[in-house]
Amino acid sequence: MEARAWLFGALLAIAPSQALGQDRQTPLTPTPGQGKLAIETESFSLRLRGYLQADYRHVFGEGPWSDAFLIRRARVVFEGSALHRVEVKIMADFAASPMLYDAYVDAKITDWLRLRFGKDKVPLSIERLRSARNLWFVERAQPGVFTPVREIGAQIVAEPFGGRLSANIGVMQGTADGVNPDVFSADAYGDDKDVIGRVFVRPFGRGAFAGLGFGVSASIGSASKQLPAYKTTAQASYFAFRTGTTAYDSRAHLGAQVHWTLGPAEVMAEAIESVQGVKLDTQTARLENGAFAVQLALVATGERAAWEGVVPKHDWGAFVIAARTQGSVFDGRAFPTFADPQTAARSSLALGGSLTWIWNSVFELQSTWETTTFSGGAKIGDRATEHALLVRAQAAF
Secondary structure, eight states: OHHHHHHHHHHTTOOOOOSOSSOOOOTTOOOTTOOOEEEEOSSEEEEEEEEEEEEEEEEESSSSOEEEEEEEEEEEEEEEEETTTEEEEEEEEOSSSOEEEEEEEEEESSSSEEEEEEEEEOTTOHHHHSOGGGOSSSSOOHHHHTSOSEEEEEEEEEOOGGGTEEEEEEEEEOOOTTOOOOGGGGGGGTTOEEEEEEEEEOOOOSSTTTTEEEEEEEEEEEOOSSOOOEEOTTOOEEEOOOTTOEEEEEEEEEEEEEEEEETTEEEEEEEEEEEEEEEETTEEEEEEEEEEEEEEEEETTOOOOOTTOOOOOSTTOEEEEEEEEEEEEOOGGGTTTTSOTTTSEEEEEEEEEEEEEEOSSSEEEEEEEEEEEEEEBSSSSBOOOEEEEEEEEEEEO
């Protein structure tokens, strides 16, 4: 309960989206400013697009050190529609090993109501719902780490009142936080299921608060067989359960989120609580872990800040500067039975900044600097502070 109060108290300090706080693009919605490779007839259409992200990652300090070039994402997206009522999206990533990220079909009942079947993002974290090609930091903040990456199942997706209300409710194959399940081994999770819901509203039609939206999300289900490990911005594991600890009984998520755009400025804040039952030998517990993040972004060249990205109005492109703070806290009951206090941190707190140069609709460069401090997680005292520099070159079509 202390974790819940700490998490949601973090949001009270934020005043109030042009977007509904989720990737509202249906499979055939074009990305602003980008072209498309498409075949279209009156009743059928096919579209191919994709993006590549090449990263450099350097970690300073006395903690786990890293200095590496890597391909973070190499994604190909295929989309199609038929008879104006059926839409399909398939997205695969080839950066590390081939992995199917999205594979779903939408049955459009009306213009604002659709049934979705297949593998898709889990509608819990607002930043997780944003496309990876439109992030203002090289890596997502901690709340997105405290939810599953994707799940397979069935959803009802509704966006009535001209999109001013967005709602999802569905039943998904349960997976652990931070996990993208392999579609060919979903049965490895057995009978685990999650019931997931999210509501996001934009109550103001005009004025300074027209771009303000806020929402809540929640899930409840049986515990996934595997337990998560939580990573920093530099993708270093800073909390993991002891060997032999398994998921037990049930689990749940609770989230609150705010998104506000006003001209070239954007504010995004959220908090996620992840409740997980665990078991080691005969010991059991129901742990309440959570994370928060607050992010501010400004399009320094004056273009409109939009959920779907910024379209440069100058030949030399657009610049976006951003700052954020984020953190996490783990239930004290996890230590020392289920997590080793000499290796697993009790909490983290980070402060970072980012600069993005959007040259045109295809190419952009991004750099992120973030400093993360920890409580616990070392044999003596606290885990060493992490100073991370991340640089990304992105090409999208």
